[in-house]
Amino acid sequence: MAHAEPAVPAILADVKPAVLPRPALVENHRSFAWITEKICGIVEGKTPVWWWWCFAVACFIACFTVAGISYAVAVGIGVWGHRTPVNWGWPIVNFVFWIGIGHAGTLISAILCLLRQKWRTSINRAAEAMTIFAVVCAGIFPVFHVGRVWYAWFLFPLPNSNYIWPQFRSPLEWDVFAVSTYGTVSVLFWYVGMIPDLATLRDRFASVGKKFRARLYGFFAMGWRGSARGWSNYEMAYLILAGIATPLVLSVHTIVSFDFAVSLIPGWHTTIFPPYFVAGAIFSGFGMVLTLMLPLRAIYKLEDLITQYHIDCMCKITLATGSMVGYAYAMEFFIAWYSANPYEGFTFINRAFGPYAWAYWIMISCNVITPQLFWFKSVRRNTTLVWVLSLFVNLGMWFERFVIICTSLTRDFLPSSWGYFSPTVVDIFTFFGTFGVFSVLFLLFIRFLPVMAIAELKAVTPQADPHAGAGHS
């Protein structure tokens, strides 16, 4: 089926609009072979010394999670800072924080794919990896938060000795399905996107006689040969996956927000939560993408593939979603006043001026003020500054979840039941360690898998267009 040429309006002949050049997605006119060599070279080369150092540090940090969890399981979750009225403290903050980070990966791979934003190709692979590893870190918290982790399988609809099934009216049960579907589909999407690149690696290892590695990558490449008939099915499948991952990512954080919004707690029971949570998730996720990609770009000299244009795009999305989050904060305050509900009104005054005011103002300054700096081109062009600002975004979004959960729970309806939440050392260890878990997984990814979608990158180069300069009609 040939593609129909779009009709050209007659007026264009008279007005002669200027042709605005599109920014190059791969700079310096790099060839196909250069792209292959660049990305595969990272996997094929000798393990760099910095990698071993980072890996060792990441493993050490990950031990904190192992220690924290082991202690909590051995002694009981009384070792955490949870006390009535705050029974949803630290682990749920961390769960929402990590799951939110994952969302930018799916946004880049799915939503930007549907919107035909070709700049996604150089960052989507790493962003999807980030999604999966973030979901792994997120999953740790609710599983251990159930208290008796050996009963965590009760969350799934499996026959158990009490003959009771899960209660499907609860958003917490919806969350089980949303998050496990999200994790599974993210892995599938990532893997399918990687099959052609694994085939490239297989062929390269085979041609230099490294049989074991050729077999290993060949096993996962599943015999992919780059057949055009195969590409036709592949591209269709990829498009459908993008099409279903888009409503998936929106639904996951909507359901996470339902965990709060469906309750009656002041500050939680609001209809703005689903869009506000989704915007916040994408905001935090782009913060993390910038945090990860900028060092990667510098270490592996990927400036021709992750260009200034890519950084600009990411900063602008961070700015847009950050502004949405800022709008949501303002709107929450307005509705709290407008609703004339004294509990709702008190909660928001309490957030800004109560015992957790310090957390609230950290959140506001990181999430509302920081991204506004991305309006300036000079800021977006200063890679170091962008990286530092992305750290503030991550910090601010963690505090957002902390503020939402802790301020609402510590002071709800009856002053007689008010309290104050402080994390214990075990809480802090467990959370701190998840950065190690995440880093270990991410370091393994950049060492052993193609960090960029090689085939997709080739497809966005000028020479990939069969009609470019060939005068094809």
Next chain:
Amino acid sequence: MPEPKYGLIATFATTAEIYHAAEAVRDAGYRNWDCITPMPVHGLDGAMGVRRSIVPRISLAGGITGFCTGMSMIFYMNGFDYRLTVGGKPFFSPLYAFPVSYELTILFTAFATIGGMFFLNGLTKLYHPVLKYENIRRGMDDLFFLVIEASDPRFHAINTRALLEEIGGRDITELEA
């Protein structure tokens, strides 16, 4: 010249070359042939006369299965096998069953899409005759190939080779089965 066992393979250097070659082979009426490209070439399926992929149908079947699985699972568990009274509400309502069914729709669609793609592409493929061609490894790097199979009714050892030469194919080689 002996009849080649699997077919003929020709090499092309650019996307424009493989695109026009594919158009020529399609117009010559061949059926059992394929291109090998390191990335999806925009419009090549059209130039080859490949019909629109049927993966979406498989995906749709997967999605419907997922939705029905979710709804019927929740009806069976909460509305039939062990009825739970929660807030005096009906034992089953499609409204509260919707979020989980929605997630299962997506989950099953994803598996059906990928399974369908694997099935239609014949993956996992342990062997293919083109793999004996030494240069094929660059087919996942920077070269483009066009393979016409000997099983094609129009295949002719001399004429097909002439066609490939005419459309600009280089290093035309016979492939063993």
